[in-house]
Amino acid sequence: MKLLAFSGRNVKEILRDPLTAAFSLGFPVILLLLMSAIQANVPVSLFEIATLTPGITVFGLSFMTLFSATLIAKDRETALLQRLYTTPLTAADFIFGYALPLLPISVAQGAVCYLVALLLGLPATVTVVYAVLFVLPVSLFFIALGLLFGSILSTKQVGGICGALLTTLTAWLSGAWFDLSLIGGAFQKIANLLPYVHAVALEKAVLAGNFAGIFPHIWWIMGYAAAAFAAAVLLFLRQMRRQ
Amino acid sequence: MEAIKTVGLTKKYKNLTAVDGLDLSVERGELFSLLGVNGAGKTTTIKMLSCLTKPTGGDAFLLGRSIARDAAEVKNIIGVSPQETAVAPGLTVKENLTLMCGVHGFSREKRQRKLEELTERFDLTEVLGRKAGKLSGGWQRRLSIAMALISEPEILFLDEPTLGLDVLARSDLWDIIRSMKGRITMILTTHYMEEAEALSDRIGIMKDGRLLALGTAESLKTQTGTEKFEEAFVAIVKGERQ
Numbered sequence: 001m002k003l004l005a006f007s008g009r010n011v012k013e014i015l016r017d018p019l020t021a022a023f024s025l026g027f028p029v030i031l032l033l034l035m036s037a038i039q040a041n042v043p044v045s046l047f048e049i050a051t052l053t054p055g056i057t058v059f060g061l062s063f064m065t066l067f068s069a070t071l072i073a074k075d076r077e078t079a080l081l082q083r084l085y086t087t088p089l090t091a092a093d094f095i096f097g098y099a100l101p102l103l104p105i106s107v108a109q110g111a112v113c114y115l116v117a118l119l120l121g122l123p124a125t126v127t128v129v130y131a132v133l134f135v136l137p138v139s140l141f142f143i144a145l146g147l148l149f150g151s152i153l154s155t156k157q158v159g160g161i162c163g164a165l166l167t168t169l170t171a172w173l174s175g176a177w178f179d180l181s182l183i184g185g186a187f188q189k190i191a192n193l194l195p196y197v198h199a200v201a202l203e204k205a206v207l208a209g210n211f212a213g214i215f216p217h218i219w220w221i222m223g224y225a226a227a228a229f230a231a232a233v234l235l236f237l238r239q240m241r242r243q
Numbered sequence: 244m245e246a247i248k249t250v251g252l253t254k255k256y257k258n259l260t261a262v263d264g265l266d267l268s269v270e271r272g273e274l275f276s277l278l279g280v281n282g283a284g285k286t287t288t289i290k291m292l293s294c295l296t297k298p299t300g301g302d303a304f305l306l307g308r309s310i311a312r313d314a315a316e317v318k319n320i321i322g323v324s325p326q327e328t329a330v331a332p333g334l335t336v337k338e339n340l341t342l343m344c345g346v347h348g349f350s351r352e353k354r355q356r357k358l359e360e361l362t363e364r365f366d367l368t369e370v371l372g373r374k375a376g377k378l379s380g381g382w383q384r385r386l387s388i389a390m391a392l393i394s395e396p397e398i399l400f401l402d403e404p405t406l407g408l409d410v411l412a413r414s415d416l417w418d419i420i421r422s423m424k425g426r427i428t429m430i431l432t433t434h435y436m437e438e439a440e441a442l443s444d445r446i447g448i449m450k451d452g453r454l455l456a457l458g459t460a461e462s463l464k465t466q467t468g469t470e471k472f473e474e475a476f477v478a479i480v481k482g483e484r485q
């Protein structure tokens with residue numbers, strides 16, 4: 001109940017920020033439309049909707065990192081969090097209270113991406129539903145990353161690091177825009193060691209109905225999510241003690 | 244049992260001792276004011292007593308519960324109005340109050356009752372539906388204090404509560420504080436001497452983390468041979484300097 005009260009507040013703070021709605025829903029949708037428009041006008045297959053949508057969905061999730069990090073960093077800078085630290089809320093209430101609200105928001109965002117893709121000609125099959133559901137494990141990683149950065153950065157730093165740097169990195173390293181093997185070399189090797197490309201591969205496999213194809217990608221995602229979450233908890237507790 | 248008892252309570256930051264071996268005891272229902280110049284250690288003391296910062300030495304007991312060992316129990320019996328206004332900016336006034344009821348695990352009926360009570364006491368009816376972040380500083384301050392009271396704490400910490408309030412709001416808040424005297428133990432800090440004198444049962448004057456003087460406003464005046472309480476305060480704090 002206490003957790004619910006706190007997470008409810010976090011949902012409101014996130015959704016009432018007009019920028020949130022604009023970025024989390026508008027941006028990915030605009031990208032989808034834009035890329036499809038480009039595709040319609042070039043003869044070669046650059047951005048096929050079935051490969052483009054998983055990439056853009058994962059890219060959209062990088063905003064979840066931005067939202068959770070921004071909320072936590074802001075709260076740390078005001079006395080509100082200090083006040084809440086003097087209430088019966090426990091450390092677990094805080095961590096889950098920040099993380100949980102972003103799960104449904106992530107899935108909603110994924111659903112919007114796929115819905116737009118359907119309108120743009122993505123074949124309507126049941127795998128689309130699965131693809132939306134598989135947004136959940138992927139979003140865990142992005143949310144945990146937000147908790148982590150929110151615990152150590154200031155609001156300003158969050159804007160730069162999570163807002164500009166991480167979203168760009170996600171875009172480049174995920175292979176959302178182009179096939180990473182086109183570049184190859186060290187770039188591809190590094191990209192393969194990071195979760196982004198695996199997140200896209202996972203979504204692509206699910207969308208294609210290729211369930212054997214979700215491995216090993218899902219392990220990469222879960223591994224990174226677990227590591228990010230563990231680090232986030234440690235860093236959150238550290239800043240809590242430091243108050 | 245005393246409401247608050249501190250035993251050698253100490254907080255050191257690197258090479259600065261913010262609170263230095265504080266021994267203090269406050270009776271139940273007492274309104275105790277902590278006075279002192281900027282940086283004396285008042286807020287640090289309140290932060291330790293409200294389990295926000297861990298002491299680097301000593302301990303304190305709130306109704307017998309140790310702030311070091313029983314923090315969870317202590318948090319159940321305290322209310323804190325921090326020195327800085329502490330409201331959720333994106334929530335309305337009503338939602339802010341509801342949030343505090345929620346984190347204290349109140350039932351629906353109790354929440355409704357507390358909402359009505361606090362709205363009435365702090366004159367919040369007009370602003371109930373407005374976003375807290377869009378209110379003027381003084382109104383945010385009122386809300387911030389109302390949020391501290393909503394949990395019906397047994398011990399209430401008020402760190403410079405009247406800072407930034409207009410004359411009417413301050414007088415209203417004095418009335419509210421007076422109405423709680425005897426029922427709730429309160430620790431108040433303020434830079435307004437007349438406020439401390441008018442409200443407190445006892446006053447402690449701090450400097451450099453230590454308690455310089457302790458007693459009723461009257462006794463502190465007698466002790467320093469001064470007419471006004473403000474003069475007594477100055478005499479005590481300056482006396483230390485020489």
Ligand SMILES: Nc1ncnc2c1ncn2[C@@H]1O[C@H](COP(=O)(O)OP(=O)(O)OP(=O)(O)O)[C@@H](O)[C@H]1O
Pocket residue numbers: 256259260261279280281282283284285286287288326
């Ligand atoms: N987090 C911190 N790190 C380092 N020093 C600190 C910290 N918090 C407080 N201090 C120092 O501890 C001392 C006491 O500060 P405190 O805030 O308790 O004073 P105060 O009596 O509340 O003053 P004011 O009337 O200005 O509110 C000050 O010298 C302050 O600089």
Ligand SMILES: [Mg+2]
Pocket residue numbers: 285286287326402
């Ligand atoms: Mg202070």
